[in-house]
Amino acid sequence: MNHFALTIIGRDHPGIVARVTKVLFDLGCNIADSSCTILGGQFAMILIISHPRFVSKESFGTAFDPIEKDGLSVFIRTLKPGGEAAPYLQGELCLISVYGSDKPGIVYPVVKELGDRQINITDLNTKLVGSPENPVYVMLIEAILPPDIPIEQIDEVMAELKGKLQVDITVRDITPVEL
Amino acid sequence: MAVREILCYPDPILKMVCKPVAELDQACDTLVQDLLDTMIESGHSVGVAAPQIGVSRRVVVVDVSNSKLGRENNHGQLVMINPEILEQSGQKIMREGCMSVPDYTGNVTRAEDILVQFLDRQGDLQVIRATGFEAVAIQHEMDHLDGLLFLDRVSSLKTDLFRRKKR
DSSP, rough: OOEEEEEEEEEOOOTTTHHHHHHHHHHHHHHEEEEEEEETEEEEEEEEESSSSSSSSSGGGGTEEEHHHHEEEEEEEOOOOTSSSOOOOOOOEEEEEEEEESSSSSSHHHHHHHHTTTOOEEEEEEEEEEOOOSEEEEEEEEEEETTTTTTHHHHHHHHHHEEEEETTTEEEEEEOEEO | OOOOOOOOOOOGGSSOOOOOOOOOHHHHHHHHHHHHHHHHSSOOEEEEEGGGOOBBEEEEEEOOOOOOTTSSSSSEEEEEEEEEEEEEEEEEEEEETTTEEEEEEEEEEOEEEEEEEEEEETTTEEEEEEEEEEEEEHHHHHHHHTTTTTTGOOOOOHHOOOHHHGG
């Protein structure tokens, strides 16, 4: 079974999900994984889909043309075998909350510290909240700490950044509890 | 004495409302022992509910005393027959996983503090106040008795943090 990554983005309005999934349903595609959300004023859909016979993006033909005519951008990428399965990563899950008055240069310094230590980010969301006079930037990072990096070490690194960037940062363990 | 297999969704018994235990007979005691054996055998588990081993009766066992989160604050090994929550307060979000729903975890908001009434293994009525992780574990296991899985209670990280005010 071949897998594809399908990305669709466009000005948000009701009915986008229904239109897109109708196309997929009519083609006989499976939706294996998906994440759809509003970013700014745009509705952004990322889906991992599969089809028993499709081999390349040409297989989809003109199926998405009506959606593109409607002002949505459609992008299809053919995944290599295994590209649909999540890698198994060992380690503690942690959530890093970063927030402060909005200004340029909050995201990169924080994620650089993680990248430098080969810490895998599994989820990242940012949002501008607060009032127009006092915009507050919020970033939430979910990351897996490799077994040799204790959470205290990240806590220290973030405490130092907190002063430098003049934002608040907290680090907490969110390893799931098995019940 | 038997370690039983943990049933996984979509086994229909997990979505059924369990019947109360009418009499603390030998069958009930065997069920309690099987639940304890299964919980202990699985090593990482802090609780098992009767429907998870295929018995649709209102019995759960909980023991958070060996886990990092519950070590400081617990009632040891709890056998709870026909449990009922009398009072609840506070909110606590934990990322939960369940042996009956492998490979998936989600954030669940539950009461931080509960007053719970139940019959113990000897049939004596007990009332305890549980807090923190133990309270979460008891609520998770008791949900199984009403055919609820944590999947019935998840909300996303984003929704939790950014949309709470609107709820």
